[in-house]
C-alpha cells in the first residue's frame with residue numbers, strides 16, 4: 660500500500676475479468692490510494708465486474724462503439740463522482756477473420772470495426788470527457804497498445820494496424836489536449852493471456868514467442884503493467900507526454 664494516487668479519481672475502461680490488463684491496472688492503482696470507477700461493455704460483462712468490484716455504484720455501462728453510450732456514461736460518472744483525474748482506456752476488438760492468416764483476409768467491414776473500437780474510441784472518450792467538463796486540470800489519459808503496431812506479428816494483422824493508428828492518434832491528442840493541461844500516453848504491454856488474446860489465431864504460439872524473448876524468459880504480469888499505469892496517472896509523470904512506454908520485459912528489443 661502506498662499513497663501515490665491518494666485523492667485521485669480514475670476511470671478504468673475495459674475490465675472483462677481478473678485476467679484483464681485493466682484489472683491489473685486497477686489493482687495497483689487501488690493499492691496506491693486511488694478511488695476507482697469502472698465502465699463495462701454490456702450486461703454480461705457487468706456480472707463478472709460486479710463480482711470483482713462488489714460495489715454497483717462504481718460501475719457504469721459504456722459501449723465505446725456508440726457516441727451516445729459514451730456521453731450517457733460520462734454524464735452518470737459526473738453526476739455520481741464529480742470531476743475525475745484520469746482515464747485508462749484498455750479496450751480493443753476485431754472480428755475473428757481479421758486475426759488470422761494473411762492480411763488480405765481483411766474485409767472492409769472488419770477493418771472498420773477494428774479501427775472504430777480499438778483506435779477511434781480513445782479519441783471519442785477524450786472528446787466527450789472534455790465536452791462534459793469531466794476532467795480536472797493535470798488529468799492523465801492512457802491507452803494500451805502492442806508492438807504489433809510497428810512489427811508484422813503473425814495473425815495480429817488488422818489489430819496491428821489499429822494499434823498503429825491508436826499510437827498516432829495518441830500523439831495528436833497529446834498535442835491538442837496538452838494546452839488544456841491534460842496529458843496523453845500509451846503503454847505498450849507485452850503479451851499476456853487475456854480474453855482478447857484468445858481471439859487471435861495460434862495465440863499460444865504468440866504467447867510462447869513473447870515469453871521466450873523476455874529478457875529473463877518470464878512473461879510480463881498485469882501488475883507490472885499496472886505499475887506503469889499508476890505512474891502515468893500520478894503527479895510523478897507530469898512531464899511524460901505523447902509517449903509510448905514499453906512494459907514487456909524487453910521483448911521489443913530482441
Ligand SMILES: NC(=O)c1ccc[n+]([C@@H]2O[C@H](COP(=O)([O-])OP(=O)(O)OC[C@H]3O[C@@H](n4cnc5c(N)ncnc54)[C@H](O)[C@@H]3O)[C@@H](O)[C@H]2O)c1
Pocket residue numbers: 672673674675676678679680681699700704721722723724748749750751752776803804805806847848849850851852853854855856
Ligand atoms: N493481452 C495482451 O497480450 C495485450 C498486449 C498489449 C496490449 N493489449 C491491449 O490491452 C487492452 C486490454 O485488453 P486485454 O488483453 O486486457 O483483454 P480483455 O479481453 O480482458 O479486455 C478487452 C476489453 O475490451 C472491452 N471492449 C471490447 N469492445 C468494446 C466496446 N465496444 N465497448 C466497450 N468495451 C469494449 C471488453 O469488454 C474487454 O473488457 C486492449 O487494448 C489490448 O489490445 C493487450
